[in-house]
Amino acid sequence: DVKVTQSSRYLVKRTGEKVFLECVQDMDHENMFWYRQDPGLGLRLIYFSYDVKMKEKGDIPEGYSVSREKKERFSLILESASTNQTSMYLCASSQGNLNTEAFFGQGTRLTVV
């Protein structure tokens, strides 16, 4: 089974802190994604990576950056956390061919106070 593991299930950070959310997948998937999920807004793509060191902005990249130095690991960075970044963050991965599904990690509930 595919396993996507996010480093924290719950996280509380202060406004202005730099926050790192880590995601690791164990199935050698080429693609990795970071989404945030908010009530009434659904899943929104923050960033996508299709290979090591390669990234594309999603729908809402402002205030975020990402790092993919190794194939299995995709990190989301909040440069200066703000209260409007309080959300559920979901990492996902998928194989590099087109007819495959994305698998999700367990999610990180981030609260910025």
Place this chain on the structure above:
Amino acid sequence: QKEVEQNSGPLSVPEGAIASLNCTYSDRVSQSFFWYRQYSGKSPELIMSIYSNGDKEDGRFTAQLNKASQYVSLLIRDSQPSDSATYLCAVRRGGSYIPTFGRGTSLIVHP
């Protein structure tokens, strides 16, 4: 313009009934379609994928795809209270690796 549309619900059905969940999409070059189930406070888990027109059955679940009308649906037969969750439709356009998600339909199966 929302690319993937779902009725937010809640859709309430009695135990044992058929639950029908619908999704429409706007991009005609969409090629891959997925249904995910998400329990409250949990992450989405894949139920089914479908890539060609017609029906695809897996146990109590049937996915139906109609590319000409740009809709995909999920039928859940013999609904159980444990099926109560939010169901997310995801669509991927041809040539893209990125799935776009609808906002989900909340399903409640009452005993």
